[in-house]
Amino acid sequence: MGGVSTSTNENRLAADPYRALPRVQGSERGSLTDAVEEALRAAIVNLAMEPGMMIDKLAVCERMGVSRFPVSSALAKLAAAGLVEVLPQRGTRVMPIVMHDIRQHLFIRSALEVETVRALAASCDSATLDALDANLERERDAVQQGLRREFHLLDLAFHELLLNAINLPRVKEIVAASRNALDRARRLMASPERHAHTLAEHARIAQAIRARNGEAAARAMHDHLDEVVAELRRFSTERPDLFRE
Template sequence: MPALKVGASGEGRESIGAMGERVNSKADQVYDELKEAILAGALDPGAPIDKIALCERLGVSRFPVSAAVSRLAFESLVVIEPQHGSFVARISGAEVRERMFIRRALECEIAAEAARRLPKDGFLALEENLARGREAVDAGDRPRFYAQDVGFHQVLTTHLGLHRSSEVLDGLRTHLERVRRMLMLPQGRIRETLAEHSEIVAAIKAGDVGRARAAMDRHLAVTAENFESFARERPELISA
């Protein structure tokens, strides 16, 4: 193959750059689609990932697919077994419990801090979030409610200026997202979550530090309890 010549104008460099961007764009497309399928439960833990089928369906070469799978393996969502293939990672019970433990400790104190000093625009953002959450529940729109659920907790850290705490929670949330969606599959749980959010907001608006902390603790305790029930019912999806 002849060497690629780079002219004085940099045309060759631009071609290489454009080619790299196209490859990255395709890898990002595969990554986004595959990650969403895993998080949404369309691919069960332990399910094999058919790279050839992905290439054919998305109209891409093997490289973007392999790059996306490697990226998901780094995020512990995929397990690559040499000579055997790639599989959706089973949910680590130990990791979920520890991440829930950390999140609970941090979010309870954030709720307490919000009761002490959340500014007016923070209250307005919480009320708007609750309103949009109700709309999503009434419409049976799960994806929209999932977004509002995440947004509810982000409102607190954003309006309190707790940027480092927000980064920590975002990292925890990424690893807990698959579990969160599985636990919210029953429609009743979505309504319960909305009611729990409303109680947290009421406590914060009242400026009751202890009540706000307790309301957040109850909210996250339910999630932990539901995970244990889920782990007992579907042990094949959970690793130790």
């Protein structure tokens, strides 16, 4: 029954993406703007509002129960953040995913996370190894049960375990910023097949760390992130309407 309910909700959102927006309350313009921005940001990142979709300001106003001012202010903030763009005499649309930006963020992640696991292989403690094993077991369960959201969260947690273990807060902060910028693209690629591949790639990284093989761990992480780039390229040829070079 749960699967039917999820499918029904997804179909409704596809038919009316504004259903993802909540009604908001607030007496001050600033607080309303923040609430509208947060709701629109979530709808864009979660793909309720797909890349390239034109945003109907009136529909947002009616759905959220606000005037045009907080909606316009929120969209201006989202434009500054690169999530929407204003098209002269056409309106505002959700920004397509820019492949050039994706490559830059994955370059940053590769440079930092490859070195993270290389160093970690020489110094990883048993508590971190046990935590990685527990995470992988939960990932397997999520893959077997087709739990996409749960797998997404476990994927994030796997990388966070590695970054926490190396204990370099600035590195973790930079990687987190790049991961956030990739979130829409990663959600677009979410599929049972991609999750199964990710699980296998994570397992190879953890196995190399447990074996204290820094070069193998670095190679496994590099291959893992390279596969994300390759799959995005394949996906962008299938859905060019969602991407921009």
